[in-house]
Each structure stands twice: as C-alpha cells, then as structure tokens.
Amino acid sequence: MDIATIIGIFSSIGLLLVSMTMGVGLEAFYDLPSILVVCGGTACATMISYPLRDCLNTMSVLKNAFVARTTTIGEIIAGFAIFAAKARKEGLLSLESNLKDISDPFLQKGLQLTIDGLEPQAINEILETEISFQESRHRLGADIFQTMGNFAPAFGMIGTLLGLISMLRQLDDPSSIGPAMSLALVTTFYGAILSNVVFIPIAGKLRARSQDETMIKELIVQGLLALCRGDNPRIIEQKLHAFLPPSARISIFR
Numbered sequence: 001m002d003i004a005t006i007i008g009i010f011s012s013i014g015l016l017l018v019s020m021t022m023g024v025g026l027e028a029f030y031d032l033p034s035i036l037v038v039c040g041g042t043a044c045a046t047m048i049s050y051p052l053r054d055c056l057n058t059m060s061v062l063k064n065a066f067v068a069r070t071t072t073i074g075e076i077i078a079g080f081a082i083f084a085a086k087a088r089k090e091g092l093l094s095l096e097s098n099l100k101d102i103s104d105p106f107l108q109k110g111l112q113l114t115i116d117g118l119e120p121q122a123i124n125e126i127l128e129t130e131i132s133f134q135e136s137r138h139r140l141g142a143d144i145f146q147t148m149g150n151f152a153p154a155f156g157m158i159g160t161l162l163g164l165i166s167m168l169r170q171l172d173d174p175s176s177i178g179p180a181m182s183l184a185l186v187t188t189f190y191g192a193i194l195s196n197v198v199f200i201p202i203a204g205k206l207r208a209r210s211q212d213e214t215m216i217k218e219l220i221v222q223g224l225l226a227l228c229r230g231d232n233p234r235i236i237e238q239k240l241h242a243f244l245p246p247s248a249r250i251s252i253f254r
Contacts (some may be wrong), residue, residue, distance in 0.1 A: 005066050005205055012197045034159055034187040038194065041155035046148050054140060061141030064213075065205040071104060073216060077240040078252045080223035083111070084233035092117075092227070106130070106217055110224045120228040127221045131214060138210035142203045149199030156191020160184045219243045 020029050047055055083095055096115050102108040106127070113123045163184025219240055226236045234253055241249040 005202075008201065009197070016193065016197075029186060029189065031186040034190055037159040037162065037187050038152060038155045038190040041158065042148050042151045042194070045151045045155070046144060049147055050140075050144055055144065057137075058141045058144045061138060061206060062145075062202070064138070064141075064209045065202050069212070069216070073219065073244055074248065074250060076104075076107070076216065076219060076223070077237060077244075080227070080240060081233045081237045081252055083223075084227055084231065084236045087227060088230065088233070104220075107220050110220055111227075114224050114227055120225050123224060123228065124221060127217070127224070131217045131221075134217070135210060135214055138206060138213070142206040142210065145199050145203035145206065149195045149203060152195040152199060153188075153191040156188040159187025159191070163187065215243060 017026070020026050083098065086094055086098075092115050095111060099108055099112060099115075102111065109130075110123065110127055113126065118126075161184075163181060167181060167184065223236060223240055226239060231239075234251075237251060237253070241251075
C-alpha cells in the first residue's frame, strides 16, 4: 500500500471532521439534496465527457494511487546483473528457469522474448508499444479524475444557485430560508472538498505513478537489450545505474 496516499486522505478527512465538530456540529454539514447535486452531477457530467467503458475502466487504474510497487529499481538492476552473469556462463536458455520467480509481468514477458531468440529490434518494438499504450491508459485515468475535480466545484456552485433561487422565491416564509441557505452553502462545501481532497490529488498521484512505471519499464527494456547483446554484467549494471541518482547506486560486484 502507498502509505502517503492513505495518510493524506484520512488526515484531511480527520482534520475536517474535527473542525466541523468543534463548530456547529456534524449534522449542520449533512444535506442529502446537496450530495445528490454534487456527486450525481459530477458523475453524470463525467459520463457525458467520456465513453462509459473508459469511466468504468478508471476503477482499475485507481488502484495505482493506493498500491506501491514492491520491487525497487535497485533490485531490478541487481537482477539483470545476475541474469547477465548466468547467461554468459550457461547461455540465454539457462534463464528460462528464472522465469517462474519473476513477479513483474512486463519483465517476465521481455525475458521470455529474449530467451526465444528474437532480434533486439523486435523486442524493443514489442515492449515500447506496450509502454506506449500503458501510458495512454494511465493518462486517460488521470484525465478523468482531473475532469471530475473540475466538475465538482462547478456543481457545488450550481447547488448554491439552486439554494439561492429557492430562498428568494420563498422570502415570505421565514422557515424556508434556513434549508434553502443550507443547500446554497453546503453544496459549495461538498464540491470544494471532493475536488481538492479526492479528485485532483488522485489525478496527480496517478500521473506520478505513471511516470515512475514508465521509467522502470524503460530500464527493463534497456536491460533486456543489453542481455541480447551479451554485454558484460558490470557494464549492464553501470548502464542501468544511469536511471538512479548517484547516492542510490549500489553495485553487487563490490
């Protein structure tokens, strides 16, 4: 799990709840019509903006905001150095026994292509195409959450207008002013919270996750191409260390 995302969301919600409790109480911030206007309106406008299939597929991309990669870049680089040393001694076919121990589907696929004897150019084309489409999927997911973050405050303002219209039409009935003002103000509150605590931060995290995942996959491609060329394990490690800052470069040959 990505602790930063969990801490950020729950800390924001906790601070808001504490602030509301210390004020007039939580019940003052609950208004069902306001929830329907903001949540329902945002969902409907998003479905108008994107195909239903893309909206539903966004849920599969959402998990990337909460799940952190378990394998580090350093571990991947060390793995390639070990693969290269074994391949130089026993040949590329000997790496087939390592496939079952690889948890990363992209690395497993690339290594299988390498073992099968495909030309480096063909391997590069296949894997770069997969990276390109992965970026497109992740970008779409982030864009949808960004769009929802833009729509939520807008529907909060629409709810505010509805509340003000209702209030102005019933000024002769003082008892109706309170509920109308509640609808007017609480919908703006809901829209701002959903936009700035949920949708826009998740869109930003998805973009950051996509950049990290793309970098790791590019590193894997470079490692596989080096394996195909039969490069020295130390040379492969040095090449792949270029993806890391100097302070994080740890050699397995020391």
